[in-house]
Amino acid sequence: xxxxxxEEIEQYAEEHSSSLHPLxxxxxxxxxxxxxxxxxxxxxxxxxxxxxxxxxxxAKRVLEIGTFTGFSALMMAQGLPEEGELIxxxxxxxxxxxxxxxxxxxxxxxxxxxLVGDAKxxxxxxxxxxxxxxxxxxxxSAYPFYYEKCVKLVKKGGxxxxxxxxxxGKVLEPPxxxxxxxxxxxxxIKEDPRVDKVLLTVRDxxxxxxxxx
Numbered sequence: 317x318x319x320x321x322x323e324e325i326e327q328y329a330e331e332h333s334s335s336l337h338p339l340x341x342x343x344x345x346x347x348x349x350x351x352x353x354x355x356x357x358x359x360x361x362x363x364x365x366x367x368x369x370x371x372x373x374x375a376k377r378v379l380e381i382g383t384f385t386g387f388s389a390l391m392m393a394q395g396l397p398e399e400g401e402l403i404x405x406x407x408x409x410x411x412x413x414x415x416x417x418x419x420x421x422x423x424x425x426x427x428x429x430x431l432v433g434d435a436k437x438x439x440x441x442x443x444x445x446x447x448x449x450x451x452x453x454x455x456x457s458a459y460p461f462y463y464e465k466c467v468k469l470v471k472k473g474g475x476x477x478x479x480x481x482x483x484x485g486k487v488l489e490p491p492x493x494x495x496x497x498x499x500x501x502x503x504x505i506k507e508d509p510r511v512d513k514v515l516l517t518v519r520d521x522x523x524x525x526x527x528x529x
Contacts, residue, residue, distance in 0.1 A: 320520065321517065339390075342418075346385070356384050361519060362519045367392055373475055375395070375449040377400065377401050377447050379447045379449075379469065381435045381453065382453040382479075390424075390428070392449070393424050394424055398427075405435045435455075444469060445468075445469070448475070452466060459501040462478075467525070471527070473528070476526075477524055483498045513525045
């Protein structure tokens with residue numbers, strides 16, 4: 317994955333961000349050794365960003381679409397209070413098993429509920445305004461669907477964070493269906509009066525959205 321910032325700046329940002337729990341460092345190493353697409357890992361800077369977002373928002377209930385090997389779920393769950401809950405959805409059973417093995421070892425893993433299946437179907441099970449924070453990092457071609465569904469699932473005043481919103485810059489002139497879907501979602505958010513929004517140049521772009529109505 318190409319970062320929006322130069323690699324040396326990304327490295328500098330990592331070095332000046334909070335250190336990770338040893339289990340999370342182990343998870344990063346495991347992911348790079350045992351998966352074909354380790355670049356899908358959220359990473360240290362964005363992981364710390366998500367954890368802090370959960371903490372400063374006072375969130376008690378978080379939804380994540382796209383678990384991969386569990387790094388971002390574990391980061392965000394650290395920011396939840398003891399009674400908090402994070403529900404994460406993963407369509408790939410192999411990735412889900414990897415994530416589960418680390419979640420079960422984490423001292424704070426009891427806050428996490430992992431669901432295996434298609435998020436398009438599982439999202440129908442939740443009531444509107446169910447979550448304080450939602451993180452979307454899954455099938456890019458489904459981003460417009462995920463956004464529209466999640467803006468109803470997040471509480472008023474709640475936050476949605478959407479990863480890969482700049483998609484290595486391909487959103488400027490989308491060359492394929494995934495790029496076009498992300499660009500379409502970005503335009504949907506830009507024109508959506510229900511939300512305040514800011515598109516951040518963190519890693520591969522994070523669209524930060526706050527529901528106001």
